Amino acid sequence: MTTFRAGFALPLEELRDEFDRLWTSLTTAPPLHGWGVRPEGVFPAVNVRETADALTVEAELPGLEAADVEISVTGAELMLRGARPQVEPKPAGNGEPAAEQVVWHRRERGTGGFERRISLPVAVDPAGVEARLVDGVLSITCPKAAEAKPRRVEVRSA
Numbered sequence: 001m002t003t004f005r006a007g008f009a010l011p012l013e014e015l016r017d018e019f020d021r022l023w024t025s026l027t028t029a030p031p032l033h034g035w036g037v038r039p040e041g042v043f044p045a046v047n048v049r050e051t052a053d054a055l056t057v058e059a060e061l062p063g064l065e066a067a068d069v070e071i072s073v074t075g076a077e078l079m080l081r082g083a084r085p086q087v088e089p090k091p092a093g094n095g096e097p098a099a100e101q102v103v104w105h106r107r108e109r110g111t112g113g114f115e116r117r118i119s120l121p122v123a124v125d126p127a128g129v130e131a132r133l134v135d136g137v138l139s140i141t142c143p144k145a146a147e148a149k150p151r152r153v154e155v156r157s158a
Helices: 009-028
Strands: 046-050 054-060 069-074 077-084 112-119 130-134 137-143
Touching: 046 112, 069 130, 069 137, 077 137
Parallel strands: none
Antiparallel strands: 046 054, 054 137, 069 077, 077 112, 130 137
């Protein structure tokens, strides 16, 4: 037998649930200032993949040079730090014409410093970590620590 709820209790419960969801989304959302956190996610965006011998971390760092990025590894944590300078029009001087007045209509590309800590699923060998920055993509290869690598165990007969 089907039970129906009557009256105004059901709409009020639904309204309360909607307010609960709204409050949760507002109180758990990251702040929207700085370059480290953007409305659509954390900067830089990363992919982490694992093979039997190593972890590879790829990070999107458009507009940065290798000298702009600092990487450190401690145990199973990878730290990415860097900064992208803010490009502003140059003032007039030394016989150069005055820079034109700039009016920004949209400014979404971040500038300034960033820091991102990435927890790795296994311990890595910090001495073997290598990094390359090509076309705005930073690829970091982290060889697994000896204790984190799978080990084949020989089965002997009695």
